[in-house]
Amino acid sequence: MKFDSTQQYVATDDLKMAVNAAITLQRPLLVKGEPGTGKTMLAEQVAESLGYPLIQWNIKSTTKAQQGLYEYDAVSRLRDSQLGDDRVHDISNYIVKGKLWEAFEAGEQVVLLIDEIDKADIEFPNDLLQELDRMEFFVYELQKTVKAVHRPIIIITSNNEKELPDAFLRRCFFHYISFPDxxxxxxxxxxxxxxxxxxxxxxxxxxxxxxxxxxxxxxxxxxxxxxxxxxxxxxxxxxxxxxxxxxxxxxxxxxxxxxxxxxxxxxxxxxxxxxxxxxxxxx
Structure with missing residues (x-):
């Protein structure tokens, strides 16, 4: 199954080729272009065209890579222990799954959008290198490895506010959405x-x-x-x-x-x- 234009989205031939090349290579598709050229909408339409669910991770200046994997809510666990709540005996009750975990454990292939990656700290892309490469990560609190059941189709957008590291760029298929004629x-x-x-x-x-x-x-x-x-x-x-x-x-x-x-x-x-x-x- 290949990506094509939809009723809501006009994709140029070179954009369709880039999407399908990234899917074939099983590489994240890094999309750049002027704001308002449909980078975010592309992920929505790829999901619709292929019939896959869309998982969207909107990046902010304060977003950390770890949040995409999981977060351990130690404060809630401490509070529950003080209140004598039985939930404290199972640490998994305090693990908050991130968007990558959600995409990795999905029962079917999904489209994962990492939107505006350049908003985050410069180390953010490097902190995700291994997870995006190997499609797995280790949860220390649970002492277990989470592996992708189905490799997600990953689309990453950038408005070029920051330069992305070379090591990260090497792992992506790149496409610049030219302004439409x-x-x-x-x-x-x-x-x-x-x-x-x-x-x-x-x-x-x-x-x-x-x-x-x-x-x-x-x-x-x-x-x-x-x-x-x-x-x-x-x-x-x-x-x-x-x-x-x-x-x-x-x-x-x-x-x-x-x-x-x-x-x-x-x-x-x-x-x-x-x-x-x-x-x-x-x-």
């Missing part, structure tokens, strides 16, 4: 809003890619932001004609708060519009 973007829009007026989509994409090409923009609008913007355009009945009739006197596109997310970029667009107006008067 206009044709691919039109297909993505059609997935989210089938039957949307062709002219509206065309004009909206013109505005969207024009904004992305503005030099000096601090944060370029992403795919997810385009989808939000289109939703607003439809809700407010802003037609293709209004977008088509835009000119230099309009500083920024209508409902631009869905596309432009900081004041520096708003000011940049306003300055560009002002300069264009002035050049028009001088001409």
């Amino acid at each position: 206009r044709d691919t973007m039109a297909r993505i829009v059609d997935v989210h809003y089938p039957g949307l007026a062709e002219q509206l989509v065309k004009e909206a994409l013109e505005v969207f890619f024009d904004v992305r090409q503005v030099p000096g923009l601090k944060k370029k609008p992403s795919t997810s932001e385009l989808i939000d913007w289109l939703k607003l355009l439809m809700a407010d009945d802003v037609g293709a004609r209004l977008l088509q009739e835009r000119d230099a006197t309009k500083a920024i596109p209508p409902l631009c708060g869905a596309l432009v997310k900081n004041e520096q970029d708003v000011q940049l667009l306003e300055r560009l519009a002002f300069m264009t107006r002035r050049q028009g008067r001088q001409g």
Whole structure:
């Protein structure tokens, strides 16, 4: 069984090839790309396409690798011992299983998403090397080894906030999700809003890619932001004609708060519009 596009997700040929290559090699798939290009959604759609359950581990700056394996709740055990609870005699009552343990003991193959691994400490990836390589880990409190019943399909996402260690990279199959071109973007829009007026989509994409090409923009609008913007355009009945009739006197596109997310970029667009107006008067 191979991964393919789904009704909710447009996957390019090179992305489908990368997913299927990682599955064949039994290596984690490391996915990078601009925020909003569908890295997290990829894991959801791989699970749906293959018919496998999805286990999701969202990484934060405070997340430790050990939490993905298990945690021993010594505080609860101490409290129960003081209260005379019989549960204290079985230490397994105080072992909290992590997402890797959950994936390893699943009765069927699962898709395990390790989302935004670059948010964690630099040592986080190295601390998981052996577990991801050998698909097992040792639980000291129980004196037992947990081994994967079925090797999970592992998808790891990164926004490139930190460099990942070479030893970790060697164990992954890497794919960078390039920003979609206009044709691919039109297909993505059609997935989210089938039957949307062709002219509206065309004009909206013109505005969207024009904004992305503005030099000096601090944060370029992403795919997810385009989808939000289109939703607003439809809700407010802003037609293709209004977008088509835009000119230099309009500083920024209508409902631009869905596309432009900081004041520096708003000011940049306003300055560009002002300069264009002035050049028009001088001409």
